[in-house]
Amino acid sequence: MHNSVNDCRFVDLPMFPDHRGKLSFIQNDQSLVDFDFARLYFLYDVPFGGQRAGHAHRALRQLFFAFSGAYDLHLDDGFEKRTVRIEQPNRPFMVRPNIWRIVDGFTSGAVCAVLASDLYDEEDYIRDYETFFEYARGLK
Template identity: 65%
Template sequence: MSFSVEECRFIELPQFADRRGNLSFVQEGDVPFDFRRLYYLYDVPFGVERAGHAHKDLHQLFFAFAGSYELHLDDGLNTRTVVINQPNRPFYVCPHIWRVVNNFTSGAVCAVLASETYSESDYLRTYDSFLEFLREIGKPIKSDLA
């Protein structure tokens, strides 16, 4: 199966608001994958980029628990940039997507639910290896269409 940036999307989670504040949650069935890991980025210095890789099989859900950040996506043919800035509106990223996370605001917390535990073999760490992987699975990329 070949994925695209069009399949990446915001997920609307429940939000319960009253005078005490807001409460949101994510549970099994709320996202398009079963999750096995949570990790988070915080205290990211201004101007620093995170990620800069793709995954072969991993599905992810990106949250902004505080502040905001940008998520830049590339599927070999199309690109897309989204701003993640609402705790109850995470963004789903499917496999086969190159991603870069940057422009963190002061105090931003980027939390990510992942479909699998950490596995180095799932990472495509260079853009060239990402494009080669797409070619191997039969997905057209921009440079092949030129």
């Protein structure tokens, strides 16, 4: 199934502010996203000008958070490209399978946390852009 960069979207988490600060949450009940979480990983202390990702996933679904600071998420479905700025902890961004992603533009102290639909599986990765491009074009 071909996913478009336009199928990827921000998710607005509930937020409860009061004089003590703000509280937001997400539960593994598919009320806000259409997948269960199997793994959490996070990127931090990324050097100035550093870049992460540079791959696509065949099946994995992900939810990208900015727990601190901000960063850019560049998406490519083989037909269209899109860039979003992730900068609010209560507004993660959901990325569908078969989307090439690059993460960069990290601010000082940025923490990128990602909820993933499955455990790590190297077979799910497409790490070469030309291979991805051919794969994505074949899915349409």
